[in-house]
Amino acid sequence: MNHAKRATEFNKDEAKVNWHDKALWYVREKRDKSAHNVHGWEYLRELGSALKANVLSNLDTYLVQFEENAKKNGVHVHWAADAKEHNEIVLSIMNKHKAKKVVKSKSMLTEECHLNPHLEKHGIEVIDTDLGERIVQLAEEPPSHIVLPAIHKTKEDVDVLFQEHLGTIPSQGNPEYLVGEARKHLRNKFLNADVAITGVNFAVANTGGFVVCTNEGNADMGVHLAKVHIACMGIEKIIPREEHLGVFLRLLARSATGQPITTYSSHFNKPEEDKEMHIVIVDNGRTEQLSREDFRASLHCIRCGACMNTCPIYRRSGGHSYDYTIPGPIGSILSPGKDLKKHSSLPFASTLCGSCSNVCPVKINIHEQLYKWRQVIVKEEPQPVIKKTIMKTAGKVLANPKLFEVAGKSARFALKHAPRFMVYNKLNAWGNARDLPEVKGDSFEEWYKKRNKNNE
Ligand code: SF4
Numbered sequence: 145m146n147h148a149k150r151a152t153e154f155n156k157d158e159a160k161v162n163w164h165d166k167a168l169w170y171v172r173e174k175r176d177k178s179a180h181n182v183h184g185w186e187y188l189r190e191l192g193s194a195l196k197a198n199v200l201s202n203l204d205t206y207l208v209q210f211e212e213n214a215k216k217n218g219v220h221v222h223w224a225a226d227a228k229e230h231n232e233i234v235l236s237i238m239n240k241h242k243a244k245k246v247v248k249s250k251s252m253l254t255e256e257c258h259l260n261p262h263l264e265k266h267g268i269e270v271i272d273t274d275l276g277e278r279i280v281q282l283a284e285e286p287p288s289h290i291v292l293p294a295i296h297k298t299k300e301d302v303d304v305l306f307q308e309h310l311g312t313i314p315s316q317g318n319p320e321y322l323v324g325e326a327r328k329h330l331r332n333k334f335l336n337a338d339v340a341i342t343g344v345n346f347a348v349a350n351t352g353g354f355v356v357c358t359n360e361g362n363a364d365m366g367v368h369l370a371k372v373h374i375a376c377m378g379i380e381k382i383i384p385r386e387e388h389l390g391v392f393l394r395l396l397a398r399s400a401t402g403q404p405i406t407t408y409s410s411h412f413n414k415p416e417e418d419k420e421m422h423i424v425i426v427d428n429g430r431t432e433q434l435s436r437e438d439f440r441a442s443l444h445c446i447r448c449g450a451c452m453n454t455c456p457i458y459r460r461s462g463g464h465s466y467d468y469t470i471p472g473p474i475g476s477i478l479s480p481g482k483d484l485k486k487h488s489s490l491p492f493a494s495t496l497c498g499s500c501s502n503v504c505p506v507k508i509n510i511h512e513q514l515y516k517w518r519q520v521i522v523k524e525e526p527q528p529v530i531k532k533t534i535m536k537t538a539g540k541v542l543a544n545p546k547l548f549e550v551a552g553k554s555a556r557f558a559l560k561h562a563p564r565f566m567v568y569n570k571l572n573a574w575g576n577a578r579d580l581p582e583v584k585g586d587s588f589e590e591w592y593k594k595r596n597k598n599n600e
Contacts, residue, residue: 146489151461155577164296165459171292172453174402175503181404182394192395193507195388196444199380200434206349206382207425213352217414220422227257230426234259234341234374235266237422241372243268243338247330249356249363250274251343252290252447253376253426256469259341270341271333273362275326282309288463290470291400291449296462330362340366342412344377344423345446346392350385353413354423357396357406364410374422375412379430380443392446395505399448433481438516442477444506451500451510457493466490473500477513480521488525491517530571549589556583 155161179185199206211221224230230253238246246263248254248270260270260281272281276293280286282305287293294302299317306312306322310329315321342363347354354375356363367373383392397406415421434440452458452472463471468479468487473494479487491514494500500510541547558567560583568575586594 145467147461147465147467147493148489150465150467151457151493154462154465155460160296160298161460161462163298164462167295168453168459171401172450172503175399175450175453176402178398178402178404182398188391188395189505189507191391192446192505193444195383195391196380196506197441199382199384200440200443202384203379203382203434206384207379209349210347210352210382211425213350214423215352217352218421219352219414220420222422222424224424224426224428226428227426230257230376230424230428231259231262233424234376235263235268237372237374238263238266238268238339241338241420243372245333245337246270246339246341247273247333247337247362247366247370248341249343249358249366250277250293251341251376252287252469253343253378253428254341255287257376257426257428259376271330271337273330273333273366274358274360275323278326278330279305282306286464286469288471289449289452290447296464334365334369337366337370339372339374340370341374341376342367344375344381345396346389347377347382347423348384348386348389349382351413353386353411354381355389355393356410356412357393357408358410359401359403359407361408364408367410367412368416371418372420372422373412373415374424376424376426378426378428380445396446396448399446399450399503399505429482433478436481439477439481439513441508442474442510442513444508445474445478446506448505450503450505454499454503456495456497456499461493466493473510473514474508477510477517480517484521484524488521491515491521534571549587552587552589556587559583 182188214221222233224233244267246268248260250272254260260272263270272278274293276295277287279294279297279302280288283297288296297305299319299322302322303312303315303317306325307314310325312322312325340363342356344354345357354377356375358364383389393405393409397403400406412421430443433443447470449472451474452463455473458472466472466475466479468475468490470478476487476490476493479490494511494514496511496515498511501508501512504510541551559580567580574580585591
């Protein structure tokens, strides 16, 4: 199924779509207020973007520096070329410790590598401890948003899910009750875990330390209770120096949820006494994306989710319609680099309005990259004959003012006088879900000519 078909499925429940749209727009508005309260916000974005560009040009230096410093701190550092290697490394650490229970805080990298099923296949219990992640894990679904993984679920959905899996009583979606029950359930898992897995938001080259941001404190809880901590990071998570955290932490929290700072910005530097700390540094296609000049800036991404919250397509099609770990505008740039055929519909799931680029805290030119992928895809992937014919015809009409005028007149005439079936048919995909606007008076050109004549 392509994106449009999956979006059609999501759109069957209109009330839910409207609610999803509104909930994400609320987050976008919070982001705006929060960003406008920071003097020099645009300068901060410039700085974030420049620092990321510097990182991408010097990845080899910073990653090796990070490894050296982390090793000095007593941390075990591993390198994984791809998802398979990443999963094998994590499993081998688990096996070395005869570990059978894992608590995991939010990590899009482990989602990308499908770590959970890999560990479960080997008899290991993996519990996602971020509340939203736990909800989708119980529902056996992937996250639909990188910051708000269960945003597609209502509190009533969660009520039913918890009754089924946690034995809760019906509460008509009472959030306090449901959160309290989730807390009890998770506490038990934390206390019995052998290993804690976390993601990494920022890895600092000059100290060998790293920062994990959560709003629930679940990363800290897991790490402090388990004997072994495994942190999994993509190579692009590196930043040169500790003081650069001041730039990225301010950008991240405000862009993600409109908070001035994430509730827990936890700094990990070395293992506690009698404990072990591991870092797995993963490539998994990132160097390939780095080699694509037009798309390398997509690796600036700090996974704040702001481009999703603002995107009119994402808000009304839902994260699952993208069928990729990272949905929304940034996912639509990253995914074709992984599998062009499978994800060829995603760069077209955009109005190219540019709102994503406007909110991106590290100034990624998202909508321009989407447009560039479209140019690649139409050359490399077979396109439907109807689409190709319409595009060719449209190209000719738009390049010729006379033809454009005639086409405009005919379209206005048809919209006013033609029977409905002639306008709303298979060729008119736009009209499938909405009526075209009513034709009023003259075209712009006719109005303009008349106006000039009247002014003579
Ligand atoms: S592309 Fe930009 S806005 Fe989107 S998630 Fe990444 S950092 Fe945030």
